[in-house]
Amino acid sequence: xxxxxxxxxxxxxxxxxxxxxxxxxxxxxxxxxxxxxxxxxxxxxxxxxxxxxxxxxxxxxxxxxxxxxxxxxxxxxxxxxxxxxxxxxxxxxxxxxxxxxxxxxxxxxxxxxxx
Amino acid sequence: xxxxxxxxxxxxxxxxxxxxxxxxxxxxxxxxxxxxxxxxxxxxxxxxxxxxxxxxxxxxxxxxxxxxxxxxxxxxxxxxxxxxxxxxxxxxxxxxxxxxxxxxxxxxx
Numbered sequence: 001x002x003x004x005x006x007x008x009x010x011x012x013x014x015x016x017x018x019x020x021x022x023x024x025x026x027x028x029x030x031x032x033x034x035x036x037x038x039x040x041x042x043x044x045x046x047x048x049x050x051x052x053x054x055x056x057x058x059x060x061x062x063x064x065x066x067x068x069x070x071x072x073x074x075x076x077x078x079x080x081x082x083x084x085x086x087x088x089x090x091x092x093x094x095x096x097x098x099x100x101x102x103x104x105x106x107x108x109x110x111x112x113x114x115x
Numbered sequence: 116x117x118x119x120x121x122x123x124x125x126x127x128x129x130x131x132x133x134x135x136x137x138x139x140x141x142x143x144x145x146x147x148x149x150x151x152x153x154x155x156x157x158x159x160x161x162x163x164x165x166x167x168x169x170x171x172x173x174x175x176x177x178x179x180x181x182x183x184x185x186x187x188x189x190x191x192x193x194x195x196x197x198x199x200x201x202x203x204x205x206x207x208x209x210x211x212x213x214x215x216x217x218x219x220x221x222x223x224x
Contacts (some may be wrong), residue, residue, distance in 0.1 A: 003158070042119075042201050042214030043159070056211050091159065104212070106159040 002026065004107035006092050012113045018080035021110045025073070025094030031055075032069055033104065034077050035091040043091055049075065082114045117142045119204050119215035127221045128192050136187040136218050138176075138202030148178055148185040149203040149212070159201070162187075172196070192222045 005024040013019050025032050030051050035043035046065065048056040051072040060067070064083070069075040079086055089109040096102040118141040128134055140146065150162040163171045165178040165185060176187045185202060202215040 040124075040216070042121075042203075042216045044214070045211045048211055093159075103161045103164075108158055 004092055004094055004105055006090075006107035006110055008110055009108065010111050010113075012115060013082055015084055015114050016081040018078065019082055019112065020076050020078045021090050021092075021112075023075045023077070023092030023107060025075070025092070026105055029094035029096055029105075030072070031095045031097060031104075032075050033091075033093040033095075034067055034075070035093065037089045037091055037109070039088070046077070079112075082112075084114050087112060087114045117146065117204050117206060117213045119202050119213055121200075121202055121215035121218050123218045124216070125219045125221065127223060129223050130194055131191050134187075134189040134192045134196065134220065134222075136200050136202075136220065138185045138187065138215060140183050140185065140202075140204050142183075142204060142206065144206060145180075147205045147207055148176070149205070150174070150176055150185075150187050151201040151203055151214070153199040153201070155198070162200070192220075194222050194224055196220060197222045 007022050011019055032049045034046045036046050037043045046060045047067045049069040052069045065079055067077045089111050091109045092107045093104040095104040120139045122137055148165045151159050152162040153159045174187055174189045176185050178185050197220055199217050199219050201217045203212050205212045
């Protein structure tokens with residue numbers, strides 16, 4: 001089966017600019033996650049969708065980050081305005097069910113550099 | 116709050132030597148524990164989960180509730196085991212999965 005697709009793979013922007021990332025999960029997977037992985041740290045969950053509803057966004061900096069999952073399939077994550085500390089790899093993952101119930105499959109990630 | 120601690124950033128072992136990657140967790144209930152692995156230039160992927168009680172690629176992990184640990188073990192390391200390993204925890208059900216900071220395993224030929 002096709003894996004989780006993310007684009008772009010790399011992005012360099014200046015601080016205070018905006019940026020958007022796109023994710024296409026595995027077909028049929030109800031749950032979609034966005035993780036932020038800062039260099040030297042483990043992935044940190046930003047937001048978890050169940051179909052097109054938000055299950056957990058407790059660690060999403062809502063003043064600058066937003067995410068949506070229209071029609072319960074593709075998802076976009078936006079940062080506006082970006083800060084230097086947002087430099088990280090943004091990982092999208094999907095699973096049949098949420099949490100640890102079923103295996104999460106990860107995309108290749110988008111490496112964001114804010115200068 | 117749930118927390119996962121991996122005390123070693125880097126673990127170097129010789130090929131054929133035993134491997135133990137440490138993971139300790141903090142959670143008051145009965146969590147589900149996982150090990151994820153990321154090989155060079157590949158995606159993060161699930162290695163094993165404690166509820167399955169399985170051995171994957173020769174690796175096993177036992178949940179020790181008394182010591183709140185979930186160490187990953189393999190009796191004889193192979194060069195292809197070199198990768199980044201992440202321990203992860205979920206309270207259960209549909210609640211979020213929390214990852215540790217990861218341990219880089221380097222198997223020396």
